[in-house]
Amino acid sequence: MTTATTGTRTEVTTAATTEVTTRTGTAAVSGEDRTAGSRVEVRAGGGWAAVCGLSDLVPGRGVAALLPDGRQIAVFRDRAGRTYAVGNRDPFTGARVLSRGLLGSAGGRAFVASPLLKQRFDLATGRCLDDEAVSVPVYAVRTR
Amino acid sequence: MPRTPRPTIVLVGHGMVGQRFLEELASREVTGRARVVVLCEEPRPAYDRVQLTSYFSGRTPEELSLVDEGFMERHGIELRLGDPAVAIDREARTVTSRAGLEIGYDTLVLATGSYPFVPPVPGSDGTGCFVYRTVEDLLAIEEYAGRSRVGTVVGGGLLGLEAAGALSGLGLETHIVEFNPRLMALQVDEGGGAALRRTVEGMGLTVHTGVGGKEITTGPDGAVTGMALSDGSAIATDLVVFSAGVRPRDELARDCGLEVGERGGIVVDEHCRTADAAVYAVGECARTADGMVYGLVAPGYEMARVAAGAIDGELGGAGGAGSPGASFTGADTSTKLKLLGVDVASFGDALGRTEGCLDVVYSDSRAGVYRKLVVAADGTLLGGVLVGDAEAYGTLRPLTGSVPPVAPEQLVLPAGAGAPAALGPSALPDDAVVCSCHNVTKGTVRAAVTDHACTTVPEVKKCTKAGTGCGSCVKVLTALVNDELEASGVTVDKGLCGCFAHTRGELYEIARTRRLSTFAELLDGHGREEARGGEGCEVCKPAVASIIASLAPVLGASGYVLDGEQAALQDTNDHHLANLQRNGSYSVVPRVPGGEISPEKLIVIGEVARDFGLYTKITGGQRIDLFGARVDQLPAIWARLVEAGFESGHAYGKALRTVKSCVGQTWCRYGVQDSVRMAIDLELRYRGLRAPHKLKGAVSGCQRECAEARGKDFGVIATANGWNLYVGGNGGATPRHADLLAKDLSDAELVRLIDRFLMFYVRTADRLERTAAWLERIEGGLDHVRDVVVHDSLGLCAELEELMAGHVANYRDEWAATLEDPERLRRFVSFVNAPDAPDPSVRFVAEREQVRPDLTLLSGPDIPVRTLEALEGSTAR
Structure with missing residues (x-):
């Protein structure tokens, strides 16, 4: 696979990962940002897949993306600029909608609330905060 | 094997006391041990x-009902409506009903109540003469008042004043004729009566005291034309309501040889039993052991309890003559009422009949305030009268019989005139009765908090029943509960969520007064310490987004709800300007103002639905919902709709939804106003208004109410003189009929009032609190809201109107604004890295000529939609 490879590469090992030092401000998005800004990559199938530009992510919200093997993921960015990726499927309903949930934080940990029935999922671990038996897959993310 | 036959209890009369008696039987499980039969004269159960x-003022007979749904069935009680008892045979122990049913009894309970006393005045049976006791009486008065101009009430007591208020409210010129020298002679003294009279006259009613009706004159058709008074004067009147007191209905008892009092009333002992041990009498028909016939409901309830306990004891239960509180020896006749909008209260020895007692009086005729306390020489509070401002009733009544901790003169003075801070409920002793309807003491209320872990007033009400009778003690109850919670170290967290300790109303005020237009400023500056700098959560983000949207014109924030930071705060529905459905697809609802739609527009909706394969359904709000749109289809769908002249219906927002209408005067033979035009005007005025919860309105063109306006947050019903405005209605899980806020309004007055009402609601309601719950919760309820939005008691009205004017001026259709801007359209893709790929999990199957979601796709793993190469092509873009 091919991805744009400008800028410094930051290796990551956990799901909630990247320290982003550029453009952590407001959600202002312009065409220039998209072409010139950092790219968000998600580890999948042994490699890194570019999913979007960092500026495609509005702090506090997510987007849905397709991995090369057809899996759907939900990618988020928080106010501090950290990025997260989890499976897009809401395990309670089966609908691929977690990317449309609202991002929140409690005790310093980021979570997404499902837009359908509002169960919350820890974005770093994928654990459901309202039902310990349930979780969603998490993916390593990096910005470069 | 022979079974012991269950004993039969027959209750004659199903009024308030009768129903309470049944509840007392049920709570003692007597209904499981005995057959219970009830004979009820009226066509409806107890109300x-x-x-x-x-x-x-808008309560329906159904809302007045005292019988919980299923109560009779649950307890196996046989209720015979419209079939009163006509004879009792005590020897055979049978009761005969009007329908001819003969029922054998083991125990007979008479709760026949009383009948209105109609003075023996010639003409008192003329057409247009009424009494004021049953729902049927009221229905008849309402009907007759429709063709009358002047009404006269005979009797200036409690009920007379209520009747007079009702006639005046029905638009009649109203007279009150009272034989005594003052109004409410039984409850208030001369000074109180004078204050009351001034206030009543100030409302445009005419009061005649110290005179009686001599004759009622009728026309050739037998209809009332006037009333001659004992002082030689006369009133030209079309309608007369007799409300000159009641008499116990003891005729059944007389006929079967039971003893009755000299002035009526079935004679009973302290267990409410007659000389015949199988027969009891309770309520207004009974003459109790203290020689009194009580016409108030609280003593009646007490008698119901005592009689049920005694009967329980006879049947082998825990109650009975020996158990505590098992006798009725007298009752508190304290009352607090709001008559014609005036607070009137009397308690204890209000008229100063105790020997050697002294009066402490404060009187301000200008303000219509009169307060009198009756005290014994040693300072013991014996009773009192409060007119115009009965605020202190809640604390003074329970103090009766004790020496108040503050000198009596300070208790009658108004605040600021040398009076200390009002005597709080904390001054009450534990055995003081706080709720006299249910005989609940302060100690019981405190125990509800300390021992039963109640933390809110509704919980305490449920636990103790306090405050669920006449409601006059709720204020004191609230203060007591709060005191107790504070004392036990319980802090009630009213905060919006884990991020904010403020309520939504408080955050609204913070945003408004400090001109804060971003979530980050609010969270970092006013959030809970531990939440500052964080993300917020799914609760506070949409709530703040709604506040910012409501205040946008004032804050200078963007009126477009998805600009800048606001985009990150909106729930998914607002974020995509459509309603998320269970399979991840969206539904689309174009606005159809007032439910009026042209054939051309209907065709466009049909074509759009057909072309995009959408499932269509008519909504309850008179518009059409189109289901099954993928997120990436929304812009194309809306491009077609906007081109045809449609706008967003805001079905996705906590915002104005619809203003439903009936077809109105234009077509309907009953209509008296153009309800469709008014509904369209209102819907277009308030469209896009963000609120704490969704808002619905309706306009009916006549009293038949086909638009179901009283089930809406604001409902408008046409009258011959204009519009009546009802507020706080609700359908759904907890239905509530809207209350009348104001009547006979012009178009402009109506719009101005709704402007104020809605903005006051937006400003003060909690998150996700509909107007119905808000009206129930806020202190002072409907009266307070009326004071604020009609009488401008807080001086807010100009500001509220200005806020609404700002909203109306700033309104822009969100979908038109979205379609114009390519940046705003970027969020409408299924996948950020494959904008042209539809979500393969959103599929449909056929059902009843349309489609429904294919839910089988949701249970499995993701389905690949594209080859790797194709995907790489799209990410490189």
Whole structure:
């Protein structure tokens, strides 16, 4: 696979990962940002897949993306600029909608609330905060 | 094997006391041990006669009912409506009903109540003469008042004043004729009566005291034309209501040889039993052991309890003559009422009949305030009268019989005139009765908090029943509960969520006064310490987004709800300007103002639905919902709709949804106003208004109410003189009929009032609190809201109107604004890295000529939609 490879590469090992030092401000998005800004990559199938530009992510919200093997993921960015990726499927309903949930934080940990029935999922671990038996897959993310 | 036959209890009369008696039997499980048969004269089960007059302010007979749904069935009670008892045979122990049914009894309970006393005045049976006791009486008065101009009430007591208020409310010129020298002679003294009279006259009613009706004159058709008074004067009147007191209905008892009092009333002992041990009498028909016939409901309830306990004991239960509180020896006749909008209260020895007692009086005729306390020489509070401002009733009544901790003169002075801070409920002793309807003491209320872990007033009400009778003690109850919670170290967290300790109303005020237009400023500056700098959560983000949207014109924030930071705060529905459905697809609802739609527009909706394969359904709000749109289809769908002249219906927002209408005067033979035009005007005025919860309105063109306006947050019903405005209605899980806020309004007055009402609601309601719950919760309820939005008691009205004017001026259709801007359209893709790929999990199957979601796709793993190469092509873009 091919991805744009400008800028410094930051290796990551956990799901909630990247320290982003550029453009952590407001959600202002312009065409220039998209072409010139950092790219968000998600580890999948042994490699890194570019999913979007960092500026495609509005702090506090997510987007849905397709991995090369057809899996759907939900990618988020928080106010501090950290990025997260989890499976897009809401395990309670089966609908691929977690990317449309609202991002929140409690005790310093980021979570997404499902837009359908509002169960919350820890974005770093994928654990459901309202039902310990349930979780969603998490993916390593990096910005470069 | 022979079974012991169950004993039979027959209750004659199903009024308030009768129903309470049944509840007392049920709570003692007597209903499981005995057959219970009830004979009821009226065509409806027991209802709240004390609140009867509220029928005229919009309560329906059904809402007045005191019988919980399923109560009779649950307890196996046989209720025979419209079939009164006509004879009792005590020897055979049978009761005969009007329908001819003969029922054998083991125990007979008479709760026949009383009948209105009609003075023996010639003409008192003329057409247009009424009494004021049952729902049927009120229905008849309402009907007759429609063709009358002047009404006269005979009797200036409690009920007379209520009746007069009702006639005045029905638009009649109203007279009150009272034989005594003052109004409410039984409850208030001369000074109180004078204050009351001034206030009543100030409302445009004419009061005649110290005179009686001599004759009622009728026309050739037998209809009332006037009333001659004992002083030689006369009133030209079309309608007469007799409300000159009641008499116990003891005729059944007389006929079967039971003893009755000299002035009526079935004679009973302290267990409410007659000389015949198998027969009891309770309520207004009974003459109790203290020689009194009580006409108030609280003593009646007490008798119901005592009689049920005694009968329980006879049947082998825990109650009975020996158990505590098992006798009735007298009752508190304290009352607090709001008559014609005036607070009137009397308690204890209000008229100063105790020997050697002294009066402490404060009187301000200008303000219509009169307060008198009756004290013994040693300072013991014996009773009192409060007119115009009965605020202190809640604390003074329970103090009766003790020496108050503050000198009596300070208790009658108004605040600021040398009076200390009002005597709080904390001054009450534990054995003080806080709720006299249910005989609940302060100690019981405190225990509800300390021992039963109640933390809110509704919980305490449920636990103790306090405050669920006449409601006059709720204020004191609230203070007591709060005191107790504070004392036990319980802090009630009213905060919006884990991020904010403020309520939504408080955050609204913070945003408004400090001109804060971003979530980050609010969270970092006003959030809980531990939440500052964080993300917020799914609760506070949409709530703040709604506040910012409501205040946008004032804050200078963007009126477009998805600009800048606001985009990150909106729930998914607002974020995509459509309603998320269970399979991840969206539904689309174009606005159809007032439910009026041209054939051309209907065709466009049909074509759009057909072309995009959408499932269509008519909504309850008179518009059409189109289901099954993928997120990436929304812009194309809306491009077609906007081109045809449609706008967003805001079905996705906590915002104005619809203003439903009936077809109105234009077509309907009953209509008296153009309800469709008004509904369209209102819907277009308030479209896009963000609120704490969704808002619905309706306009009916006549009293038949086909638009179901009283089930809406604001409902408008046409009258011959204009519009009546109802507020706080609700359908759904907890239905509530809207209350009348104001009547006979012009178009402009109506719009101005709704402007104020909605903005006051937006400003003060909690998150996700509909107007119905808000009206129930806020202190002072409907009266307070009326004071604020009609009488401008807080001086807010100009500001509220200005806020609404700002909203109306700033309104822009969100979908038109979205379609114009390519940046705003970027969020409408299924996948950020494959904008042209539809979500393969959103599929449909056929059902009943349309589609429904294919839910089988949701249970499995993701389905690949594209080859790797194709995907790489799209990410490189």
